[in-house]
């Protein structure tokens with residue numbers, strides 16, 4: 583894939599994770615753009631990239647760049663993704679795709695107006711090898727009819743009222759936080775894995791801290807640093823959410839999300855109960871898939887390419903994890919571009935997938951506000 587070159591927007595957590603994954607699949611990264619020229623230059627130096635861009639326009643005007651990755655706070659995704667497509671470049675945007683379904687539907691339309699450009703949204707978790715395995719087994723009928731799907735995505739990095747990040751502000755991240763930031767990963771993964779779309783939701787959301795202490799100055803994602811000076815800010819986004827789900831075809835489900843669960847660092851779990859088997863997976867032990875039986879001993883499948891339906895890079899016992907899911911997601915994106923057949927079914931999460939997640943978020947918020955089931 584050496585003929586395709588990319589650039590990165592955003593110099594925070596996702597900035598270096600994307601650059602690292604792109605390098606692993608052989609896509610050249612021309613440069614990086616931060617919120618100021620000084621940040622761009624510092625990130626370019628640290629990551630060994632040729633260019634620290636002086637502005638977003640400089641990236642759009644760089645003829646050496648064919649594809650742009652957006653890893654900035656959610657508020658900027660819509661405008662940036664739109665401008666990337668209008669500049670004639672492929673775009674891979676971080677989730678959530680936009681702040682509202684009005685914005686994300688516009689992006690779906692703009693993407694359709696540029697059929698020769700790939701437009702992806704980074705729902706990377708679906709690319710874990712054992713999640714792909716679960717999907718394949720369900721598709722092959724191995725699990726039977728799905729009765730119910732239950733799970734959670736929980737973290738602890740916002741457990742204190744002094745924990746702060748741009749995500750806690752609705753103006754930066756959107757009206758929903760835990761649901762949109764991590765819940766949409768779970769919802770994307772489950773819909774992709776089972777092939778069943780969510781048809782209706784009933785939600786209860788809870789903002790544990792209606793006020794948080796904001797440090798004076800920017801705070802990096804997952805930072806543990808205590809700030810010297812802070813100010814109180816009002817918080818309207820949820821720390822916790824529980825959602826009842828009804829899936830296409832009648833399956834039922836529940837998911838809860840939390841950024842205030844002590845000890846859970848980045849823990850996504852699902853259990854899929856089918857008429858023949860159950861499947862359970864936990865992102866904190868991503869190399870194991872539990873397979874439950876009624877009439878024989880349960881199994882624990884350790885990730886080993888020799889035992890999987892789909893390929894995986896590392897041999898069994900050589901554990902894969904978070905960073906590998908980015909690598910596989912980006913590989914799907916760039917192999918699709920390299921094949922050059924843009925009428926083919928995309929193998930990566932598309933803007934339509936990203937839009938669907940935002941429609942779901944809005945239904946979840948409406949359900950919480952009205953105390954009733956909302957159809958999606």
Ligand SMILES: NC(=O)c1ccc[n+]([C@@H]2O[C@H](COP(=O)([O-])OP(=O)(O)OC[C@H]3O[C@@H](n4cnc5c(N)ncnc54)[C@H](O)[C@@H]3O)[C@@H](O)[C@H]2O)c1
Pocket residue numbers: 591592593594595596597615616617618621638652653654655656658676677678704705706748763801802803
């Ligand atoms: N897929 C995943 O697993 C995953 C994980 C974390 C974050 N994310 C998503 O990635 C995005 C970024 O999150 P993060 O955790 O990296 O945040 P972060 O705060 O660590 O980094 C964001 C960076 O964007 C920069 N920035 C802000 N405005 C900018 C602009 N106009 N131009 C250029 N740079 C700008 C900031 O200076 C900061 O360095 C969010 O949308 C988030 O939801 C996805």
